[in-house]
Amino acid sequence: MAKGIFILGTDTGVGKTFATAGIAYILKQHHHNVCCFKAVQSGGILKDGKLVSGDIKFIKDINDMQEFCAHMNSYCLKAEVSPHMAAEAEGINININKILEDYKTLGDKYDYVVVEGAGGIIVPIIREKYYIYNLVKDLDIPAVVVARAGVGTINHTALTVNFAKSIGITIKGIIINGYNGSYFEKDNIKVIENITGIKVISVLSRIDIENEEKFIEKAKLEYARSMNIDEILKVF
Numbered sequence: 729m730a731k732g733i734f735i736l737g738t739d740t741g742v743g744k745t746f747a748t749a750g751i752a753y754i755l756k757q758h759h760h761n762v763c764c765f766k767a768v769q770s771g772g773i774l775k776d777g778k779l780v781s782g783d784i785k786f787i788k789d790i791n792d793m794q795e796f797c798a799h800m801n802s803y804c805l806k807a808e809v810s811p812h813m814a815a816e817a818e819g820i821n822i823n824i825n826k827i828l829e830d831y832k833t834l835g836d837k838y839d840y841v842v843v844e845g846a847g848g849i850i851v852p853i854i855r856e857k858y859y860i861y862n863l864v865k866d867l868d869i870p871a872v873v874v875a876r877a878g879v880g881t882i883n884h885t886a887l888t889v890n891f892a893k894s895i896g897i898t899i900k901g902i903i904i905n906g907y908n909g910s911y912f913e914k915d916n917i918k919v920i921e922n923i924t925g926i927k928v929i930s931v932l933s934r935i936d937i938e939n940e941e942k943f944i945e946k947a948k949l950e951y952a953r954s955m956n957i958d959e960i961l962k963v964f
Contacts, residue, residue, distance in 0.1 A: 729832075729835045729836065730763075730834065730835040730836075730837075730838045730839055730840055730841045731839065731840050731841075731964035732831070732835065732840070732841045732842075732843060732867060732869035732964070733751070733840075733841075733842055733843065733869060733870060733871065733872055733900065733963050733964050734843045734845060734863075734864045734867065734869050734870070734871040734872070735747055735748045735751070735842060735843065735844045735845060735871070735872055735874060736845050736848070736849050736860070736864070736871045736872065736873045736874065736888065736892065737845060737847065737848055737849075737873070737874050737875075737888075738848060738873060738874070738875045738876065738881065738884035738885050738887075738888045739847070739848050739876070739884060740846075740847040740848065740851075742874050742875060742876050742905060742906075743874050743876075743903075743905030743906060743932065744783075744844050744845060744874050745783040745786055745787065745844060746905060746932065746947070747872070747874045747903045747905060747930075747932065748764055748783075748787060748842050748844040749764070749786060749787045749790040749791065749947070749951075750790075750930070750932065750947070750950075750951040750954075750955050751842050751872075751955070751960055752764050752787060752790070752791050752793075752840075752842050753790055753791055753948065753951045753955075754951055754952075754955045754956075754957050754960050755840055755957075755960060756791055757952070757957075758957045760839055760840055761838050761839040761840070762791075762838055762839065762840040762841070762842065763793065763795050763800065763834050763837070763838040763840075763841055763842075764784065764787045764791075764793070764800055764841070764842045764843070764844065765800055765801070765830070765831055765834055765841055765842070765843045765844070766781055766783055766784055766800065766801045766802075766843070766844045766846070767801075767802050767803065767827045767830075767831075767843070767846070767853070767863060768801075768802065768803045768805065768811040768814075768815075768822065768827075768846050768853055769781035769782070769783060769784070769801050769803065769804045769805065769846070770805050770807060770808055770809055770810065770811050770814040770846065771805075771806070771807065771808030771809075771814075772804040772805060772806055773785070779804050779805075779806060780797050780801075780804060781797060781800070781801040781804050783844060784797050784800045784801045785797065787800075787844075788800075789940075789944055790944055790947060790948065795834075799830070799833065799834065800834070802826055802827045802830045803815070803820065803822055803827075805817075805818060805820065806818060810846075810847060810851055810852060811846050811847075811851065811852065811853045812852040812853060812854055812855040813855075815854075816855065822853055822854055822858075824853075824854075824858060824863075824866065827863065828866060828867070831843065831867060840964060843867065843869065845860050845863075845864075846860060847860065848860070848888065849861050849864075849888050849891060849892060850891070861891075861892065861895060861897065864892075864897050865895070865896065865897065870897070870898040870899070870900045870963065870964075871892060871897055871898065871899055871900065872899070872900055872901045872902070872903060872929070872963050873885060873888055873889055873892075873899055873901075873902045873903070873926070874902075874903045874905055875888075875902060875903070875904055875905070875920070876904075876905065876906055877904050877905065877906050877907040877908065877913040877916065877917075877931070877934075878906070878908075878910075878912075878913060878916070879912065881904075881916050881920070882916055882919050882920055882923065885902065885920050885924065886920070886923045886924055889902070889924040889926055890924070899924075899926050900926075900962065900963035900964075901926060901927055901928070901929035901930075901959070901962075901963050902920060902921075902924070902926050902927070902928045902929065903928070903929060903930045903931075903932065904916075904917055904920075904928055904930070904931045904932065905932045906932070906933075906934045907931050907932060907933045907934060908933070908934050909933075917931065929956075929959040929960070929962075929963065930954050930955045930956070930959065931954055932950060932951075932954050932955075933950055933954065935947060935950060
C-alpha cells in the first residue's frame with residue numbers, strides 16, 4: 729500500500745492544486761512512482777463533452793501522468809460551490825466508501841499518493857454528516873497545510889493547524905504559496921512556524937499566468953527551485 733499525504737488548505741484558492749502538483753513533480757523527478765487523488769471536485773470543466781476535474785487535469789499536465797482522470801477523482805460536480813451543495817444540486821449521493829476504495833486502488837498501484845482536499849478543513853462533503861477532516865481521518869494519513877503568504881495568513885494557518893491537531897490529525901509541514909518576498913510575508917513565515925510549531929517546508933513564489941504552456945513551464949522551474957526532495961519524503 730502506498731504512503732499517502734493529504735493536502736489541506738487554509739481556505740479555498742490558496743494553492744492546494746499547485747502544491748499537490750509540485751509534490752508529485754519532485755517525487756517523479758527523483759524516479760518515485762506517484763499519483764494524485766481528489767475525492768470531490770466542485771466546478772468541473774468540460775473536456776471532450778465530459779465533465780472532468782480541472783485540478784486533476786492541471787496535475788496530470790504538469791506531471792505527464794497517464795492515469796485516467798476518473799481513477800484520480802471520485803466525484804466531479806458542475807457547480808463551483810462547496811461539495812455538499814454541488815452534490816445536492818445534481819441529486820448525487822456521495823458514497824464515502826467509494827472514495828476510500830478509489831484511494832485504495834491507487835494505493836495498491838503506486839508507491840506514493842498525494843491527496844488534494846477541497847476548500848478548507850471544515851468544508852462539508854455531506855451536509856451535517858461528513859467533512860474534509862473526516863476524510864483525512866478515514867484515510868488515516870498525515871497532512872500538509874497550504875497557506876497564503878500575505879496578510880491574514882497567520883490567523884488562518886494557526887486555526888487550521890490547531891484544529892487538525894485537536895482532532896488527532898498529524899500535520900507534517902506547511903507550504904506557503906503565492907510568495908512575493910515582501911517584508912511582512914517573510915515575517916509571516918517566522919510567526920507561523922513559531923505559533924504552530926510546524927516547519928514551513930516550501931515557499932512557492934507567485935507566478936503570473938500568461939498562457940497555459942508558459943505557466944506550466946514556469947511552475948516546473950519554481951518547483952525545482954523551491955521544493956526539496958528530502959523535505960518532501962519526510963512528510964509521508
